[in-house]
Amino acid sequence: EDKELPHGIVFAHGRRFNGYHVRFRDISRGGMRLVTPQSPEQFALESAHQYDECYSLAFAQQLKNKDIPEGGSKAVNLINVNGLSAAGKNFVMRKSVKAFTDTILDLVVETDETRARRVDYLGKKETIYLGPDEQVIPDDIEWIVKRAARRGYETPNAFMSSKPRAGINHKEYGVTSEGVNVYLDVALRKTLGIDPTKDSFTIKMTGGPDGDVAGNEIKILIREYGENCKIVGLADHSGCAEDSNGLDHDELLRLVHNNLCISYFDYSKLGSEGVVHQADNDAGIKARNNMHNRLEADAFIPAGGRPNTIDIHNYKHFLKPDGTPSSPLIVEGANLFVTADARQKLYEEAGVVIVKDSSANKGGVITSSYEIIAAMLLSEDEFYDNKEAIVQEVLDKLRSLAHMEAELLFREKDNYQESLPQVSQIISNSINAATDALTQALDTVTTDEKEKLLPLFRDHLPQTLANLSFDRHAECVPEQYIKNAIASCLASKMVYKEGTKFVDSHPKEKLAKVALKYIEKENDVAKLKEALVETEMPEAEKEMIIKLLEAGGARTALSIS
Numbered sequence: 001e002d003k004e005l006p007h008g009i010v011f012a013h014g015r016r017f018n019g020y021h022v023r024f025r026d027i028s029r030g031g032m033r034l035v036t037p038q039s040p041e042q043f044a045l046e047s048a049h050q051y052d053e054c055y056s057l058a059f060a061q062q063l064k065n066k067d068i069p070e071g072g073s074k075a076v077n078l079i080n081v082n083g084l085s086a087a088g089k090n091f092v093m094r095k096s097v098k099a100f101t102d103t104i105l106d107l108v109v110e111t112d113e114t115r116a117r118r119v120d121y122l123g124k125k126e127t128i129y130l131g132p133d134e135q136v137i138p139d140d141i142e143w144i145v146k147r148a149a150r151r152g153y154e155t156p157n158a159f160m161s162s163k164p165r166a167g168i169n170h171k172e173y174g175v176t177s178e179g180v181n182v183y184l185d186v187a188l189r190k191t192l193g194i195d196p197t198k199d200s201f202t203i204k205m206t207g208g209p210d211g212d213v214a215g216n217e218i219k220i221l222i223r224e225y226g227e228n229c230k231i232v233g234l235a236d237h238s239g240c241a242e243d244s245n246g247l248d249h250d251e252l253l254r255l256v257h258n259n260l261c262i263s264y265f266d267y268s269k270l271g272s273e274g275v276v277h278q279a280d281n282d283a284g285i286k287a288r289n290n291m292h293n294r295l296e297a298d299a300f301i302p303a304g305g306r307p308n309t310i311d312i313h314n315y316k317h318f319l320k321p322d323g324t325p326s327s328p329l330i331v332e333g334a335n336l337f338v339t340a341d342a343r344q345k346l347y348e349e350a351g352v353v354i355v356k357d358s359s360a361n362k363g364g365v366i367t368s369s370y371e372i373i374a375a376m377l378l379s380e381d382e383f384y385d386n387k388e389a390i391v392q393e394v395l396d397k398l399r400s401l402a403h404m405e406a407e408l409l410f411r412e413k414d415n416y417q418e419s420l421p422q423v424s425q426i427i428s429n430s431i432n433a434a435t436d437a438l439t440q441a442l443d444t445v446t447t448d449e450k451e452k453l454l455p456l457f458r459d460h461l462p463q464t465l466a467n468l469s470f471d472r473h474a475e476c477v478p479e480q481y482i483k484n485a486i487a488s489c490l491a492s493k494m495v496y497k498e499g500t501k502f503v504d505s506h507p508k509e510k511l512a513k514v515a516l517k518y519i520e521k522e523n524d525v526a527k528l529k530e531a532l533v534e535t536e537m538p539e540a541e542k543e544m545i546i547k548l549l550e551a552g553g554a555r556t557a558l559s560i561s
Contacts, residue, residue: 004059007071008126012103017079017096020051021104022058023128025071027484029161029368030061031133032075032100034093040082050078053307053336060335061365063358063428066435067401067492068369069484070129075100097140098147104128105151127478131161131368138164157375161368166380168371168391170364174216177303178395179363180333181220182402183355184299187329190410191353192298196225202246203229204297204327206334207304208236208262209255213333213361214303218256222249233295236304238263239284240291243274293317293326300327307336315342318352325350332357340421347419356424359405363398370394370462373485376476377469386464393462404496412500430500434491434511435484441512442483449516456489456519457482490515 007028010021023030035050037043054076062072079096081089106114108126132141141160149156162169170176188194194201203221207214214234221229230246238261241247251269255262265276277287292300292309302309310318315338319325325346332338335357338346346352374383374390383390405427412423442450457473458466473482494515495503506514532542 003055004062006055006058010075010104010107012100014096014099016081016092017077017100018047018050019075019077019096019100019103020054021073021075021100021128022051022054023071023073024058024062025484027069027127027129027478027481028071028073029065029129029131029365029372030058030073030075031131032077032097032136033057033133034097034135035076035078036081036089036093036135037078038082043078043080043082046078050076056307056336060358062432063425064362065365065369066428066431067362067488068366069481069488070369070372072365073128074133075104075130093135094140097136098143101130101144101147102151104130105148105153109151109153111152127481129158129161129368129372131364141167155376157380158372161371163371166375166383168367168387168394170367171212171216173367173391173395174212174220175367175395175398176213176333176361176364177216177220179366179398179402180213180217180301180303180331180360181224182399183360183406184301184331185224186403186406186410187331187353187355188299191329194298196228198228200228200230201225201299202232202297203299203301204233204292204295205231205301205303206235206292206309206337207302208238209234209252210259210261211236211304214301215256217301217303217333218252222253232297233291234262235288235291236262237279239277239279240288241265241270241274241276242291242295243271245271245273247274290317295326296320297327299329299331301331301333302337303333305334305337308339310338310342310346312339312341312345315345318346319350323350325352328352330354332360335361343421344419347421354419354421355406355409356421358428359409359424362405363402366398366401367394370397370465373461373477373481374465376481377465377472382468386468389464390462393464397462401492408496408499415499415501426500427495430503431488431491431495433508434494434503434515435487437508437511438487438490438515439483441516442487445516453486453490453516453519454482456486460485460489490519494518 004024006022007025008023012019035046037046054074057076058072058074060072061074065072077096077100079093081092084092107118108128110125130144141163144160145156145163148159153159157163157166161167168175185196188196188201205214205217209215209218214236218231221231231252232244232246233240233242234247241262248269251266255264263276263278267276270276277284279285279288292302328351330338330352332355338354343354346354408427409420409423412427413420416423416426458470461470503511532545535542
């Protein structure tokens with residue numbers, strides 16, 4: 001098959017589980033999810049495509065990790081819980097997490113025992129970072145960090161993200177949803193001509209008010225747009241609530257704040273057109289399962305649900321009888337909810353604009369990356385004492401990165417005349433290609449040249465984190481990680497500002513040289529802007545020159561150097 005070859009694959013087999021970990025770069029991060037089918041038949045089906053799911057999730061992670069030093073990875077732990085009580089199921093799930101984690105540590109931790117039992121063809125130290133995904137609980141996170149420390153992992157606090165005290169909890173701070181909403185905002189304006197701060201619009205969503213992405217997206221929609229936003233449908237594992245005039249905001253927020261699923265929606269808060277379908281009977285299950293197809297809305301946000309829910313066999317169900325879509329815009333808060341071929345068909349046959357998962361929900365991976373670097377640079381107490389400032393700066397950075405990519409997506413869509421998911425992948429591929437070329441080139445630059453590039457790494461960090469600890473980076477952060485950070489920062493900066501065709505116009509073997517020259521010229525432009533501020537001339541002319549320098553200064557300087 002014409003698929004990118006992963007950098008590494010781990011397979012672990014236990015008494016009641018099979019686990020895969022797939023990664024696409026030497027230093028990678030991504031979540032571990034637990035899959036627990038409820039019947040032998042479902043278990044057999046999940047077994048048949050477990051690796052494919054893990055590969056696809058890891059590849060999606062690689063595309064979305066373009067702004068950070070770590071490549072993409074994913075772990076899928078398929079656990080056989082058939083015939084077990086609730087307590088037995090929980091026991092087996094926790095044991096499977098521990099066994100799978102120990103397997104990974106066996107391979108990456110350097111001790112006399114591991115070296116004696118391991119055949120090493122790679123010949124160099126491996127670095128893997130994990131994060132929580134479906135069904136991983138706080139107790140798992142704490143055990144994994146403690147186990148990594150006990151086993152001798154060099155930076156155990158960095159091994160697992162979303163730690164209760166020294167981490168940035170994705171659900172508590174809504175980091176994924178903050179990014180999703182930036183893409184939604186830009187897409188509503190660019191595709192439907194809707195200014196959500198002024199105009200009324202409708203949303204349908206999968207994922208419950210007790211879920212991470214859906215629950216936080218509900219809060220953000222209400223916070224940012226108030227009554228302009230009408231959430232006409234919401235579906236989760238327990239059922240769905242629908243109201244063509246919009247579900248009551250206060251009631252939705254009550255469910256979010258009390259961590260309750262949609263089946264707890266107060267019927268008295270429904271409008272005259274409203275209904276709640278409970279998934280405890282066949283009719284309710286059917287209504288829940290087809291809500292995302294059935295209801296009409298300006299935008300659909302899949303913020304929960306299983307991968308491949310909309311695929312090549314059922315995508316037409318998303319269309320109305322006249323062939324127009326039930327929603328002209330989809331912003332993928334959940335990974336792989338729509339398959340690649342279904343996305344393309346919806347675009348070709350009905351003009352559906354889809355903001356792909358690897359763009360829309362990258363806020364979570366950006367946040368986890370900052371948590372990893374904070375764990376390297378700060379003690380747990382230092383992080384905790386400065387946590388709120390650091391978190392706010394991380395949120396500002398992820399919103400900024402989301403906005404830069406969202407704007408570029410629609411510019412490049414006009415340039416390429418392709419579907420948005422295709423353009424999203426073009427952007428990711430362009431940044432990743434530049435990152436890889438730069439990472440390789442940084443192995444050959446002089447110490448003085450590396451020192452000149454260190455401000456890129458400092459600028460990458462949240463300001464509070466940089467102020468507290470940048471002077472420790474050499475002894476606390478692996479050299480390869482710093483190289484990856486510099487490379488990814490420079491690559492994304494260049495692509496977001498200049499576009500993919502600028503990067504793609506240069507041969508791969510010359511790309512690193514161009515990128516390093518680009519940052520040199522950008523510094524020259526910055527000095528020119530500073531000089532202009534002190535120059536005596538009419539303010540209007542000065543502002544125009546500065547805007548011209550910002551728009552194309554570095555790129556133009558490259559062509560005349």
